[in-house]
Amino acid sequence: MHSEVVASRSADQRDSSRESRNGTPQLDAVSLAIIQQLQEDGRRPYAAIGKAVGLSEAAVRQRVQKLLDQGVMQIVAVTDPLTVGFRRQAMVGINVEGDVESIAEALTAMSEVEYVVMTAGSFDILAEIVCEDDDHLLDVINKRIRALPGVRSTESFVYLKLKKQTYMWGTR
Amino acid sequence: MHSEVVASRSADQRDSSRESRNGTPQLDAVSLAIIQQLQEDGRRPYAAIGKAVGLSEAAVRQRVQKLLDQGVMQIVAVTDPLTVGFRRQAMVGINVEGDVESIAEALTAMSEVEYVVMTAGSFDILAEIVCEDDDHLLDVINKRIRALPGVRSTESFVYLKLKKQTYMWGTR
DNA sequence: ACCACATCTGCGAAATCCGCAAGTCTCGGA
DNA sequence: TCCGAGACTTGCGGATTTCGCAGATGTGGT
Numbered sequence: 001m002h003s004e005v006v007a008s009r010s011a012d013q014r015d016s017s018r019e020s021r022n023g024t025p026q027l028d029a030v031s032l033a034i035i036q037q038l039q040e041d042g043r044r045p046y047a048a049i050g051k052a053v054g055l056s057e058a059a060v061r062q063r064v065q066k067l068l069d070q071g072v073m074q075i076v077a078v079t080d081p082l083t084v085g086f087r088r089q090a091m092v093g094i095n096v097e098g099d100v101e102s103i104a105e106a107l108t109a110m111s112e113v114e115y116v117v118m119t120a121g122s123f124d125i126l127a128e129i130v131c132e133d134d135d136h137l138l139d140v141i142n143k144r145i146r147a148l149p150g151v152r153s154t155e156s157f158v159y160l161k162l163k164k165q166t167y168m169w170g171t172r
Numbered sequence: 173m174h175s176e177v178v179a180s181r182s183a184d185q186r187d188s189s190r191e192s193r194n195g196t197p198q199l200d201a202v203s204l205a206i207i208q209q210l211q212e213d214g215r216r217p218y219a220a221i222g223k224a225v226g227l228s229e230a231a232v233r234q235r236v237q238k239l240l241d242q243g244v245m246q247i248v249a250v251t252d253p254l255t256v257g258f259r260r261q262a263m264v265g266i267n268v269e270g271d272v273e274s275i276a277e278a279l280t281a282m283s284e285v286e287y288v289v290m291t292a293g294s295f296d297i298l299a300e301i302v303c304e305d306d307d308h309l310l311d312v313i314n315k316r317i318r319a320l321p322g323v324r325s326t327e328s329f330v331y332l333k334l335k336k337q338t339y340m341w342g343t344r
Numbered sequence: 345a346c347c348a349c350a351t352c353t354g355c356g357a358a359a360t361c362c363g364c365a366a367g368t369c370t371c372g373g374a
Numbered sequence: 375t376c377c378g379a380g381a382c383t384t385g386c387g388g389a390t391t392t393c394g395c396a397g398a399t400g401t402g403g404t
Binding site: 045046047058061 | 394
């Protein structure tokens with residue numbers, strides 16, 4: 001009933017914040033374990049987490065704070081869009097002529113756009129749209145996205161049924 | 173310094189849990205406001221939330237517990253996959269012959285599959301894959317997904333750059 | 345060797361969480 | 375109309391958690 005992740009801390013396990021070349025902070029095993037705990041329950045007390053990962057309450061608190069400050073993770077409530085009144089969703093594949101980045105930027109600025117990713121393949125950009133109804137969705141796709149200068153074509157995939165949505169990265 | 177969302181509670185605002193025909197619980201304005209608070213900070217104290225939405229600490233506590241029990245929302249840590257060691261992601265569009273639902277089910281069972289949605293359009297299913305490297309990604313797509321009986325064809329969109337990822341449903 | 349820096353621990357004080365009870369109000373059914 | 379169910383409020387202690395700080399410990403660079 002005392003499953004410690006790490007019994008002793010060796011050198012390479014405690015570099016909780018070293019920058020790798022691309023600027024993203026490098027995470028050690030302990031921080032990973034902390035994140036894992038908070039992925040199960042975002043409100044789990046620091047002491048309980050400490051017990052699980054083999055750290056003091058204060059140490060866990062400091063690391064969590066740093067992870068939040070660094071933007072490595074955030075602790076938030078996530079919901080099923082349907083239950084909060086958004087009944088139409090779609091993934092939109094977009095092809096761009098010219099600067100892809102600027103189009104992506106414009107999409108990011110739209111509040112109905114939940115998700116924007118630049119891709120390799122037959123689309124340059126994939127964007128997820130979350131709307132209240134068909135009219136709203138139609139408006140966003142036809143009037144706002146297609147109106148952006150540089151958007152060559154779009155293809156829409158209206159969601160029929162959401163089957164899975166996980167937030168368990170790093171928990172495998 | 174006392175910004176209450178609701179000054180007085182009218183009838184339709186306090187049906188915090190009524191079932192609509194499709195079985196999903198209906199949310200009132202107050203629960204929406206609570207979720208909104210927790211989307212900004214999943215660890216915000218109940219008293220602070222109560223102050224913001226115009227409810228007592230105890231009432232907020234009861235509502236949050238119910239929302240969690242009902243599965244309407246969950247409070248979790250979310251991370252940027254890249255910083256936790258998953259360097260290859262892709263969206264895969266899938267075409268199916270026969271029962272779409274059962275294929276979706278099979279995808280859901282895979283731990284590398286983060287997201288599964290059934291769609292209308294030129295794909296029957298969209299699935300998001302999160303992997304550690306190219307080999308892993310290739311393995312999942314070619315050996316596991318394409319091997320499913322009923323999968324007619326797939327098309328992959330490898331992620332080049334994630335531009336936006338929000339969890340702010342209902343916060344508009 | 346020594347310093348600078350980051351991290352961890354320990355420990356009080358303050359704040360929060362949690363369960364509980366009693367009273368109010370509204371809605372809807374008998 | 376009367377009554378019960380459900381939701382909210384207020385109030386209350388006790389257990390728990392959070393928070394800030396001071397003092398160790400450890401590591402890397404000079």
